[in-house]
Amino acid sequence: MAATIVATHERATAAERILRAAGVLFRERGYHGSSMRTLARALRMEAASLYYHFRSKQEILFAILDRTLDDLLAGVGRAVASADGPEARLRAAVRFHVLFHTDSQHEAFLSHSELRSLTQANLRLVLTRRDEYERVFRGLLASGVRAGVFQVADVRLTAMAVLTMCTGVATWFAEGGRLSPEAIADRYVEMIMKSVKR
Amino acid sequence: MAATIVATHERATAAERILRAAGVLFRERGYHGSSMRTLARALRMEAASLYYHFRSKQEILFAILDRTLDDLLAGVGRAVASADGPEARLRAAVRFHVLFHTDSQHEAFLSHSELRSLTQANLRLVLTRRDEYERVFRGLLASGVRAGVFQVADVRLTAMAVLTMCTGVATWFAEGGRLSPEAIADRYVEMIMKSVKR
DNA sequence: GTCTATAACTAGATAGAC
DNA sequence: GTCTATCTAGTTATAGAC
Numbered sequence: 001m002a003a004t005i006v007a008t009h010e011r012a013t014a015a016e017r018i019l020r021a022a023g024v025l026f027r028e029r030g031y032h033g034s035s036m037r038t039l040a041r042a043l044r045m046e047a048a049s050l051y052y053h054f055r056s057k058q059e060i061l062f063a064i065l066d067r068t069l070d071d072l073l074a075g076v077g078r079a080v081a082s083a084d085g086p087e088a089r090l091r092a093a094v095r096f097h098v099l100f101h102t103d104s105q106h107e108a109f110l111s112h113s114e115l116r117s118l119t120q121a122n123l124r125l126v127l128t129r130r131d132e133y134e135r136v137f138r139g140l141l142a143s144g145v146r147a148g149v150f151q152v153a154d155v156r157l158t159a160m161a162v163l164t165m166c167t168g169v170a171t172w173f174a175e176g177g178r179l180s181p182e183a184i185a186d187r188y189v190e191m192i193m194k195s196v197k198r
Numbered sequence: 199m200a201a202t203i204v205a206t207h208e209r210a211t212a213a214e215r216i217l218r219a220a221g222v223l224f225r226e227r228g229y230h231g232s233s234m235r236t237l238a239r240a241l242r243m244e245a246a247s248l249y250y251h252f253r254s255k256q257e258i259l260f261a262i263l264d265r266t267l268d269d270l271l272a273g274v275g276r277a278v279a280s281a282d283g284p285e286a287r288l289r290a291a292v293r294f295h296v297l298f299h300t301d302s303q304h305e306a307f308l309s310h311s312e313l314r315s316l317t318q319a320n321l322r323l324v325l326t327r328r329d330e331y332e333r334v335f336r337g338l339l340a341s342g343v344r345a346g347v348f349q350v351a352d353v354r355l356t357a358m359a360v361l362t363m364c365t366g367v368a369t370w371f372a373e374g375g376r377l378s379p380e381a382i383a384d385r386y387v388e389m390i391m392k393s394v395k396r
Numbered sequence: 397g398t399c400t401a402t403a404a405c406t407a408g409a410t411a412g413a414c
Numbered sequence: 415g416t417c418t419a420t421c422t423a424g425t426t427a428t429a430g431a432c
Binding site: 179 | 376385393
């Protein structure tokens, strides 16, 4: 299922190496700002060779976002299943979300900044699953409210606030910076729990 | 000073109309995904005519971001000056920040998503002033902590969390949607105050 | 599976008429 | 102040050799 997680190291297939390099490049310069030639150069190959692995640049973008959503949905599912009760479940989900945005920083950033560069058909596929992901957080908040442990004025709005706050980590996180991913996740969890608890 | 605020209606100069249209276009398709020809078409003119008003496409992008930062800095200054005490000041600043991101949605969105498309020199100019803006929020949090009304584990991190959460509004806000800008601002203020209060 | 060569097109920007 | 026409360079993608 989550076999879509790409090995970070040695022995990656050519397709995987291309997706990884494209993730970095698209994040740095944007989809339209990145040419197939530039991508090829980063991989020490010619642009034409990319077309043996992917039919188009669009297919590369879609593959990145599609995998990212696989990983997000599988990861949040595992996180929620690992905990009991609304509070522990929300903690686990937020923790996963933040850590995903530090670990898969480039791909996570693209999965919201380059939605506009998808074709209509591909966008529809991605948005359907992103809605599914957001629904998980709305569900966690709603069940905490029902259980009387959370107090939020608007579940939908709070879910968006929580998600965009954590998603923002991908925009400013720097590896080797002042705070480790774990420290950031811990503090984000505390800020959010303090805000939603009854 | 904040005479940089562009009139939304009638009698806008050609340069202002171009900046406004470019804001929408760049937001929808990205800077590199938008051509001068497309921008010209939206304004019912020819691409060459744009060069009478701006020297390059880059100059248009920079002008948008530069004005946006003028407006952000002037606006947050007014907001903070209008209130007394750390709590009321943070409320006012957050409220302004959210409303700015619904009112100037396109430009606000660009001012973080298209930083990567600026030349190095222009980026430096924009980042200097964005840091200044962020410093306002860090200052408000820090003075609340000193006054004993706020309790936050990490002022820097909390400032980033607050700002990216509110900035995120520009990514999903839809005019005429379920919630008015004022309702969103009010609820964001409450969520944030609950999270930072001692 | 990667290459060279190239087709077909679009980009930003300028010259100069009106 | 806006136009038509055009230059130069870069774009995605394909054909076909190796």
